[in-house]
Amino acid sequence: MNQTKQKVKEQFHLFLSKKGLKATLQRSLILDAFLGLDRSTHIDELYLLLRGRHSNIGHATVYRALRLFAAAGIAREVNLGDGLTRYEVAGGKRRDYLVCNDCGTVTEFENSTIARHQAELARNLGFTVQSLKIELRGICGNCQERQG
Amino acid sequence: MNQTKQKVKEQFHLFLSKKGLKATLQRSLILDAFLGLDRSTHIDELYLLLRGRHSNIGHATVYRALRLFAAAGIAREVNLGDGLTRYEVAGGKRRDYLVCNDCGTVTEFENSTIARHQAELARNLGFTVQSLKIELRGICGNCQERQG
DNA sequence: AATACAATGATATTCACTTTCAAGCCATCA
DNA sequence: TGATGGCTTGAAAGTGAATATCATTGTATT
Ligand SMILES: [Mn+2]
Ligand SMILES: [Mn+2]
Ligand SMILES: [Zn+2]
Ligand SMILES: [Zn+2]
Numbered sequence: 001m002n003q004t005k006q007k008v009k010e011q012f013h014l015f016l017s018k019k020g021l022k023a024t025l026q027r028s029l030i031l032d033a034f035l036g037l038d039r040s041t042h043i044d045e046l047y048l049l050l051r052g053r054h055s056n057i058g059h060a061t062v063y064r065a066l067r068l069f070a071a072a073g074i075a076r077e078v079n080l081g082d083g084l085t086r087y088e089v090a091g092g093k094r095r096d097y098l099v100c101n102d103c104g105t106v107t108e109f110e111n112s113t114i115a116r117h118q119a120e121l122a123r124n125l126g127f128t129v130q131s132l133k134i135e136l137r138g139i140c141g142n143c144q145e146r147q148g
Numbered sequence: 149m150n151q152t153k154q155k156v157k158e159q160f161h162l163f164l165s166k167k168g169l170k171a172t173l174q175r176s177l178i179l180d181a182f183l184g185l186d187r188s189t190h191i192d193e194l195y196l197l198l199r200g201r202h203s204n205i206g207h208a209t210v211y212r213a214l215r216l217f218a219a220a221g222i223a224r225e226v227n228l229g230d231g232l233t234r235y236e237v238a239g240g241k242r243r244d245y246l247v248c249n250d251c252g253t254v255t256e257f258e259n260s261t262i263a264r265h266q267a268e269l270a271r272n273l274g275f276t277v278q279s280l281k282i283e284l285r286g287i288c289g290n291c292q293e294r295q296g
Numbered sequence: 297a298a299t300a301c302a303a304t305g306a307t308a309t310t311c312a313c314t315t316t317c318a319a320g321c322c323a324t325c326a
Numbered sequence: 327t328g329a330t331g332g333c334t335t336g337a338a339a340g341t342g343a344a345t346a347t348c349a350t351t352g353t354a355t356t
Pocket of ligand 1: 343
């Protein structure tokens with residue numbers, strides 16, 4: 001068991017206590033599966049993964065658990081406009097997304113200089129910034145080669 | 149009639165000719181309404197607006213027209229993860245979005261300095277940038293007042 | 297005008313959530 | 327330990343924006 005993962009679990013358990021919510025087997029299984037992936041995922045992927053291991057996990061429960069993880073600050077919702085809501089483990093640095101308009105591949109990269117600048121502009125408009133998402137769309141390297 | 153709008157209309161007409169598509173009254177009305185707004189819009193807004201003026205415009209036609217505008221390079225699709233697909237006039241300035249996590253209000257503002265910088269980073273990764281979206285989430289001024 | 301297609305729009309369908317509700321589970325307290 | 331109360335679960339139903347269907351209508355061309 002990873003040290004980081006253990007801390008996240010404790011963070012979640014604390015969150016549940018403070019809110020008067022309950023630690024259930026399902027929430028624990030879903031959190032393990034979520035932390036076990038090293039990439040963003042979505043409801044149905046986790047749901048099918050867990051159904052393969054445990055026969056009694058419902059779609060609605062996975063849905064509610066992921067939203068709960070987000071509320072607890074453990075997960076971050078990512079919407080790339082393809083009709084699916086993705087979730088990734090929060091914490092760590094902000095990421096920018098490169099979405100290929102041709103093959104749909106999503107590449108991530110880090111760049112922190114933008115965030116401060118942009119957040120300051122928002123504050124001038126009386127807006128308190130909680131998160132920033134930068135999404136670039138275009139053609140990835142592979143697709144450029146294929147097209148010549 | 150704005151000079152820029154006239155050029156856009158000619159661009160669209162040329163696009164239709166090249167593709168063997170037809171210039172219809174509906175497409176003309178929808179394009180006028182779309183260009184007449186100085187902000188992003190979505191299907192139902194345009195649909196209701198046009199229904200107020202002309203009794204025979206269908207939801208499906210507005211939907212298809214906006215996708216056609218996007219294919220023609222006239223419109224740009226924007227998805228903010230709130231379940232609606234927005235469209236804004238392409239070719240204008242890029243816009244950044246402030247989405248309130250409390251009331252869902254979307255505020256737009258312009259800020260062009262970021263784009264070049266970010267696009268250059270992407271090019272270094274072998275990625276040809278076609279569009280850039282910056283989305284800030286947080287609490288808007290109104291909601292801050294309400295909460296004290 | 298006749299013809300060949302494309303476009304329209306009321307309607308139905310899809311699909312990814314999101315909610316409902318009866319049955320079950322968890323934390324707490326005597 | 328056992329009762330109690332409220333939270334949780336999950337099958338099923340509901341929601342709503344997007345998309346497809348198809349008979350009818352419109353457009354461009356000859
Ligand atoms: Mn609708
Ligand atoms: Mn949807
Ligand atoms: Zn690609
Ligand atoms: Zn607000």
